[in-house]
Amino acid sequence: MQANQPAFFKQGPKPLTRVLIFSAFSVGLMVGDANYQLLNQVRDKLSLALYPLQWLATTPINALIEGNDYLQQQAQLVSENKSLNNEKLAAKGMAMRLNALEIENAHLRDLKIASENAPRQxxxxxxxxxxxxxxxxxxxxxxxxxxxxxxxxxxxxxxxxxxxxxxxxxxxxxxxxxxxxxxxxxxxxxxxxxxxxxxxxxxxxxxxxxxxxxxxxxxxxxxxxxxxxxxxxxxxxxxxxxxxxxxxxxxxxxxxxxxxxxxxxxxxxxxxxNAPAAPPPYPAEASAPKAKKH
Structure with a gap:
């Protein structure tokens, strides 16, 4: 029966044997790669071949991260811009108030000089x-x-x-x-x-x-x-x-x-x-001289 079995029914080495063989082969490759760099060329070729797959796998995640960073930066810029605009408006308002106060102070100084030179208090x-x-x-x-x-x-x-x-x-x-x-x-x-x-x-x-x-x-x-x-x-x-x-x-x-x-x-x-002193009264009208009696 066994001699007449088809080829696809034939069994290979036992699983334990396979584990031992592949383990020994792996250990040998690691030792050889660690001491003699036997797999450098293979690794380089594999990395080249796998780069497109890595790019496809990481691109969506990187895009999400970059998009999130961009949105955060935009929100921060909008907030900073609004804050700067508010500060600018406040500074303009303060500058206008200072300018108005300077003009008013100059006018008050002129009034002080005018009051000192006025004919009355x-x-x-x-x-x-x-x-x-x-x-x-x-x-x-x-x-x-x-x-x-x-x-x-x-x-x-x-x-x-x-x-x-x-x-x-x-x-x-x-x-x-x-x-x-x-x-x-x-x-x-x-x-x-x-x-x-x-x-x-x-x-x-x-x-x-x-x-x-x-x-x-x-x-x-x-x-x-x-x-x-x-x-x-x-x-x-x-x-x-x-x-x-x-x-x-x-x-x-x-x-x-x-x-x-x-x-x-x-x-x-x-x-x-201040109100002036009372002006002198008008002179009284002189009465006509009386006629002399003859």
């Missing part, structure tokens, strides 16, 4: 808001009766006259600006001491010098100062600068326009001059 005041009347050129200030403010006091800044106090309340007061339609100031031309009056024509509208002959000696660039003849405005305060003179043939009067020297719309702080 002055109080520092701050604008609270514009008047509620849209047709009037008025401002509301933060000084009132409790600060001994009274109607008629003069308001000015470092450059010139702002206006006059017309209404006083316990904590606030209202100043009528030079440009108000109901405001006029007696002035003189600094260059030649010519006396005249400057009138307001409305907020953001040039001031006018009215009722002057066409040949009047007033030029563009002339400065107008308070004349002091009204016993309200002290003499010599800057009021306005002539910007335009129209001398039209056939008109009875020249049209003279000027701009206030005070920087009314640029600052928040002004000076209020």
């Amino acid at each position: 002055a109080q520092l005041t701050k604008i609270l808001y514009n008047s509620r009347d849209p047709f009037a050129a008025k401002l509301v200030l933060d000084k009132g009766q409790q600060n001994e403010i009274s109607a008629g006091q003069i308001v000015l800044d470092a450059s010139g006259v702002v206006g006059q106090i017309v209404r006083v309340q316990p904590l606030t007061s209202e100043v009528r600006l030079l440009s108000d339609r109901n405001h006029m100031v007696p002035v003189i031309v600094e260059r030649n001491q010519l006396r005249t009056v400057v009138y307001g024509s409305g907020r953001h509208v040039p001031l006018e010098v009215r009722n002057m002959a066409p040949n009047v000696d007033i030029k563009v660039g002339d400065r107008l100062l308070t004349s002091g003849i009204d016993s309200i405005y002290p003499a010599g305060l800057p009021v306005a600068k002539v910007t335009k003179v129209e001398r039209t043939t056939g008109n009875a009067f020249a049209r003279i326009y000027s701009e206030p020297l005070a920087q009314i719309d640029q600052h928040r702080y002004f000076l209020i001059l």
Whole structure:
């Protein structure tokens, strides 16, 4: 039976024998490779042959790792960018506030110098808001009766006259600006001491010098100062600068326009001059001499 068995039924060495043979062969290869590098060329060729399989096996994992790192870096960059933008905006806001404070401090220094050179003592005041009347050129200030403010006091800044106090309340007061339609100031031309009056024509509208002959000696660039003849405005305060003179043939009067020297719309702080001393009374009219009796 055994001699006549087909070839594919024939059995090889026993499993134990195979284990011993392959173990001895493996030990021999390890010893030979360790001492004589017998398998270096084989290893190199096998690594070359297996590299595509290794690349295919590791590429998805590497792609996931790199994608995760990329997303983390993007999230970190977005967070850092947002933080830097916030810091930039905060720095810009601080720079603008510092710039505004520098301008305000410079204006306050100018007001201090102006108060020292003013003809009377002055109080520092701050604008609270514009008047509620849209047709009037008025401002509301933060000084009132409790600060001994009274109607008629003069308001000015470092450059010139702002206006006059017309209404006083316990904590606030209202100043009528030079440009108000109901405001006029007696002035003189600094260059030649010519006396005249400057009138307001409305907020953001040039001031006018009215009722002057066409040949009047007033030029563009002339400065107008308070004349002091009204016993309200002290003499010599800057009021306005002539910007335009129209001398039209056939008109009875020249049209003279000027701009206030005070920087009314640029600052928040002004000076209020203390009230002047009471002016001397008008002289009494002399009575007519009595007729002599004959």
